[in-house]
Amino acid sequence: MSGADGRALLRVEHSGVVAVHGPLLVLSAVEGTGWDEFAQVRVRTDGTRRHDRHGVVLEVDRDVAVVQVLEGTDGLVPETTGVVFTGSPLRVPVGPGWLGRVCNGRGEPMDGGPPVSGASTAAVAGSPLNPTRRLSPAEPVLTGISVIDALTTLVRGQKLPIFSAAGLPHLELAAQLAAQSTAGGEPFCVVFAGMGLTHADADAVRDVLEERLDAGELVLMLNTADDPVIERILTPRIALTVAEHLAFELGRHVLVVLADMTSYAEALREVSSARGELPGRRAYPGYLYSDLASLYERCGRIEGTPGSVTVVPVLTMPAGDITHPVPDLTGYITEGQVVLSHEAHARGVYPPVDPLGSLSRLMRNGAGKGHTREGHVEVAAQLLAALARARDVAELSELVGTEGLSATDRLYLELEDHLERDLVHQGRTERRTLDETLRRCWGVVGTLPRRELAMLPTGLLDRYGVQSP
Known part of the structure; x- marks a missing residue:
């Protein structure tokens, strides 16, 4: 491995694992390690390495480091576990090689193909964007779904969540959006990140999106409910990293569908609890707002680049409560919402969207004369x-x-x-x-x-x- 200046980095295995808490490892006597650094977790049996896992540094305090293990800590014993710090944040390959692929939440292939490769890599945390270069969202993303195209038009570069509740067909709607959406003939692709899905739901999504996968217009990432909880935190970040390169380097208009962000927030809460952090509303961490914003704000258009990233987060409101922290904070960050209704669903309406509860604050930027049609x-x-x-x-x-x-x-x-x-x-x-x-x-x-x-x-x-x- 090389550092940013091209010099080789010396990898030292640290054997000072002192505790295992849920998905976390606590190490002592660590030097030169920084927050968000990527790590390899090595498990040894009888003096020989059995297999590697992967982790990210969550916290450093003097010579103590906390590492979250992406594959989970089942079977790990402090005495036989070592950690190698790589000296850089987690990075993934980026490029058109992702298109047409089905991967798990860590970006590992599930379609029988080789690992995804690319000419370059990018940090999954993303890069800061100069706000003076950010352009206002403009021009529509046409979904083929009348109630959205007509009354809550989705605009390129917008973040427009779907608010749902248990028992409503939000996943079907998200898959339909991913399967049908276009940018009016301009280069377009979709990144679909499923989080906390049942295997049946994951298979259903894959079936709906098969045609777009075969056409090389889709990246499909599927994190299932029995996958490690840490993977769920990583999934949307990898999806957005891939989307940013496709948009801002390759000039495509990219729609990113994130379903279900409530599962993501619950994973964040579980990790926060394992770290012993002081809980906030409904036991979610106090930084839930800034964490969600760090994902949602990665969409948009950049001056001097032809592409755009449009984000549609899908989230379920526990007990249909729109004041629940996840929809509540999401509403502060995003530019409107599409709300699904139990009453419409009971009448057999699909999609069961409540037009009066729904809103696209940027609709006027992408609809009307010169965009869709006059009137x-x-x-x-x-x-x-x-x-x-x-x-x-x-x-x-x-x-x-x-x-x-x-x-x-x-x-x-x-x-x-x-x-x-x-x-x-x-x-x-x-x-x-x-x-x-x-x-x-x-x-x-x-x-x-x-x-x-x-x-x-x-x-x-x-x-x-x-x-x-």
């Missing part, structure tokens, strides 16, 4: 306003009955049904074009008379054939 932003705003009115009317009808509503109020109830049936609901493998999606939007708007469409200019109403009352 897109206006018709989306009108649909959401009409849906809000329809919800109010539905509450009123519970008090006075449908017979007590005016004719216009009954049209609003029809609009909500029409929107859910013709715009939101679609097949799990159905990819709708933007023209088809917007045609459906105007069809739903046409449920109401013109006098109720105050947010739409007359010219647009004439152009898209909305009839007068």
